Amino acid sequence: MSRIRVAVNGYGVIGKRVADAVLLQPDMELAGTADITSDWRIAPAACRIPIYAATDEAQHTMLASGIPVQGSLDELLDSSDIVVDSTPKHVAAKNIERYRSAGLKFVLQGGESHQTTGHSFVAEANYQSALGRESTRVVSCNTTSIVRVLGALDNANLLQKARGVLFRRATDPWESHLGGIMNTVVPEDKIPSHQGPDAQTVMPDLDIITIAAKSSHTQTHNHYWTLHLTREASTTEVLQALQKDSRIAFIRMSDGLSALNSTVELMRDIGRPRGDMWEVAIWEDLVTVNGNEAYLTYQVCNEAIVVPDTIDAIRALDGRVEDAESSIRITDQSLGMRQDFLRNRDAAL
Numbered sequence: 084m085s086r087i088r089v090a091v092n093g094y095g096v097i098g099k100r101v102a103d104a105v106l107l108q109p110d111m112e113l114a115g116t117a118d119i120t121s122d123w124r125i126a127p128a129a130c131r132i133p134i135y136a137a138t139d140e141a142q143h144t145m146l147a148s149g150i151p152v153q154g155s156l157d158e159l160l161d162s163s164d165i166v167v168d169s170t171p172k173h174v175a176a177k178n179i180e181r182y183r184s185a186g187l188k189f190v191l192q193g194g195e196s197h198q199t200t201g202h203s204f205v206a207e208a209n210y211q212s213a214l215g216r217e218s219t220r221v222v223s224c225n226t227t228s229i230v231r232v233l234g235a236l237d238n239a240n241l242l243q244k245a246r247g248v249l250f251r252r253a254t255d256p257w258e259s260h261l262g263g264i265m266n267t268v269v270p271e272d273k274i275p276s277h278q279g280p281d282a283q284t285v286m287p288d289l290d291i292i293t294i295a296a297k298s299s300h301t302q303t304h305n306h307y308w309t310l311h312l313t314r315e316a317s318t319t320e321v322l323q324a325l326q327k328d329s330r331i332a333f334i335r336m337s338d339g340l341s342a343l344n345s346t347v348e349l350m351r352d353i354g355r356p357r358g359d360m361w362e363v364a365i366w367e368d369l370v371t372v373n374g375n376e377a378y379l380t381y382q383v384c385n386e387a388i389v390v391p392d393t394i395d396a397i398r399a400l401d402g403r404v405e406d407a408e409s410s411i412r413i414t415d416q417s418l419g420m421r422q423d424f425l426r427n428r429d430a431a432l
């Protein structure tokens with residue numbers, strides 16, 4: 084089977100992680116990455132990834148900065164089967180016609196609206212409906228976590244409705260010198276916040292309300308959920324339902340993982356590239372069930388969580404791996420995803 088040749092347009096927070104994940108896939112090949120920067124953000128990639136210039140101006144500045152440019156974005160597209168667009172919000176939507184004229188399938192990211200592709204993607208929920216499509220949009224980091232967690236409970240017929248509060252990191256760590264709030268919390272200016280309706284683009288029947296606030300840190304997102312269950316259940320039943328999703332990991336206060344920064348440090352200690360956590364991490368010892376209500380909190384590494392889904396989205400559009408389980412297994416194994424970072428999962432429950 085020939086490998087899928089993947090182009091990554093936009094080598095920022097998401098693009099560089101997607102490019103590295105593509106390099107690990109047995110059935111994919113990285114055709115190259117395009118960007119407009121010519122400084123430290125792209126320079127380290129040049130020795131291991133073919134770099135292309137997304138604009139004529141970028142080509143001049145890249146060459147002037149000593150970046151070995153392989154060619155233009157159009158040339159990159161010509162040598163690719165699928166492009167992942169990870170340019171900033173609203174830039175990607177303007178590239179769609181260019182991808183279509185090059186005859187390429189394309190994956191967009193969560194900064195674009197559902198309407199840009201007409202399909203929003205989370206691998207565990209709707210891989211099947213993306214099979215062979217021209218395009219899809221991998222939903223945002225918060226939405227991906229919501230669909231994973233609520234989807235796992237829904238699959239076990241346990242979820243009736245979900246009400247959640249989201250604390251969002253103020254900015255990405257690498258650009259925190261440029262902006263981000265300090266010493267405050269800023270509620271989003273409407274309820275429901277956009278994440279609940281966004282989750283419904285993947286799970287249309289989900290009864291969900293989200294309230295969100297931006298807080299003054301850069302260490303991942305943190306969600307708090309009150310879940311109305313379809314019936315009275317035990318904590319073990321809820322945990323077992325969550326455990327069925329291979330991309331949900333379990334962390335514990337009792338292990339000293341008592342704050343967002345502890346988990347961030349743990350990811351570095353276990354050797355994760357860039358300290359990334361692709362899993363959504365639920366505090367296992369905080370999961371509480373009271374009759375037909377459940378309460379839980381989890382952590383979302385916004386920079387990393389959409390990377391495995393982006394890899395699966397590429398496979399779904401390509402169409403040759405026809406079931407979600409097979410694609411998820413290949414992706415999980417290639418990245419080294421885990422459900423428990425400190426001990427064998429089977430022993431934990």
Ligand SMILES: NC(=O)c1ccc[n+]([C@@H]2O[C@H](COP(=O)([O-])OP(=O)(O)OC[C@H]3O[C@@H](n4cnc5c(N)ncnc54)[C@H](O)[C@@H]3O)[C@@H](O)[C@H]2O)c1
Nearest residue numbers: 093094095096097118119137169170171172192194224385
């Ligand atoms: N940062 C996150 O936590 C996060 C999480 C999930 C989804 N997303 C989504 O992923 C997408 C990318 O976000 P990001 O955070 O990686 O952005 P980013 O700003 O970190 O990276 C974007 C990259 O695109 C490059 N770029 C800008 N204009 C370009 C152009 N015309 N052509 C080619 N390259 C161009 C920039 O130089 C930069 O390297 C957005 O849709 C965003 O909403 C971001």
